[in-house]
């Protein structure tokens with residue numbers, strides 16, 4: 327693995343299939359869960375930089391823990407609070423608020439770190455810029471070291487890997503449904519703010535690539551996601567119908583994709599409740615967190631026996647650890663510090 331931006335990065339052999347690659351990665355992640363320090367020397371003398379252009383709790387800390395388990399030193403930089411305002415536009419005339427171009431900053435970071443991890447949310451104002459992944463692609467282009475997404479404009483791959491780890495852990499003894507696979511329902515939920523589509527896009531991308539589940543997406547009209555991620559998933563606007571016989575229900579708000587970044591409805595009837603859970607096959611309930619309690623999900627569900635939210639967040643460590651491990655095993659380039667002086 328060279329970079330980790332989307333599910334496509336886990337397939338290193340052109341002949342291998344993505345579902346099998348996901349299963350292999352999950353197996354390695356679960357081996358780390360059973361034995362966190364199995365590769366504690368792998369990252370010795372390696373340094374990982376974690377750049378946050380947006381806030382985080384789980385991603386930041388789980389990646390730091392994962393790096394420490396591999397013997398790496400992690401350095402966190404909250405660019406949004408402590409750094410110079412960064413410019414990403416090619417050819418920009420920087421007479422406004424931005425102070426430093428990514429072209430100048432990224433190569434320097436590539437000198438400091440063996441692996442660079444970036445969190446950069448979408449603006450939700452300019453769909454073309456957001457969906458071109460200009461921030462993540464700029465770091466890939468200019469840093470010269472492997473780049474790991476800590477959530478980008480369109481995807482959250484470490485979350486999705488942790489989610490599939492969690493689903494696989496809970497698949498034992500589940501009765502088959504529908505087409506003989508497990509049934510996973512991704513449901514839209516209300517929220518007070520327009521949120522990115524990253525988590526639902528990424529959930530759809532990974533579940534589709536995994537290919538082991540009947541996959542339904544349910545949302546109000548006009549909340550269609552980008553079809554490059556949803557592909558052949560069944561889309562339903564009737565949440566109650568969609569929930570029938572589900573084994574897993576993934577709850578998440580997102581803003582509109584077509585008329586980009588808008589809230590068309592906040593209908594509280596879309597909040598998952600205990601009553602709605604009765605429609606499912608005693609489904610496990612998932613959410614990436616942070617969650618707005620009693621807006622997106624009711625207390626009774628979050629505090630009840632079907633909630634997997636803490637397990638998902640805990641599994642973020644093993645998702646990050648296996649990704650960093652694969653990058654290190656692939657031979658992260660040696661930083662050029664001292665060999666190629668920064669002018």
Ligand code: CP
Nearest residue numbers: 382383384385614615
């Ligand atoms: N799920 C998730 O990415 O959490 P944080 O935003 O706290 O990192």
